[in-house]
Amino acid sequence: QFTFVFLIIFTCRYQNRPLIFELPENFNQDYVTVIYEVDNANELGINAFTLRKKIQVPEDGIILTSSQISENLPKTDFKSYNGESYDSNENQKMFIKLTDSEFEQNGRNYKFRTWRIGEGEFMISTSKDYEKYKSKLIKEFEKKASR
Numbered sequence: 001q002f003t004f005v006f007l008i009i010f011t012c013r014y015q016n017r018p019l020i021f022e023l024p025e026n027f028n029q030d031y032v033t034v035i036y037e038v039d040n041a042n043e044l045g046i047n048a049f050t051l052r053k054k055i056q057v058p059e060d061g062i063i064l065t066s067s068q069i070s071e072n073l074p075k076t077d078f079k080s081y082n083g084e085s086y087d088s089n090e091n092q093k094m095f096i097k098l099t100d101s102e103f104e105q106n107g108r109n110y111k112f113r114t115w116r117i118g119e120g121e122f123m124i125s126t127s128k129d130y131e132k133y134k135s136k137l138i139k140e141f142e143k144k145a146s147r
Helices: 002-015 127-145
Strands: 018-022 031-035 053-056 062-064 075-079 093-097 101-105 108-119
Touching (some): 062 127, 075 093, 075 108, 101 127
Parallel strands (some): 018 053, 018 075
Antiparallel strands (some): 101 108
16 A cells, blocks of 8 residues: 555656746846757756756846757746745746747757746736747847857
């Protein structure tokens, strides 16, 4: 019986492995984006044995990685610099995942995943807002990737 209970608990925990984005103090961006398959960038370090992964979000909210977009965990969470969780019943901080997308730069396609973060009772994101952000993202990517 113990083995059976252990397997059930392990399976439930495994299916809810979190990727936790830790936001810096005084983070003032509306979006957090991970751009994948960037040459000379760090890997995320996620594999089948990863039970939890924390990633420090830079001030600009853009994370470059050499990892594939498929390298992911089933659950995503955001935390403030002091450990306060987003999407908690204890505050009005929240995030929503936007559509995975891609852009072309210097003859290469880059896939990216974006979340919008904010505070309040509800949050919406329009396609117009997203397209405006995507244009800004491409410009910021050019600056970051050239460093």
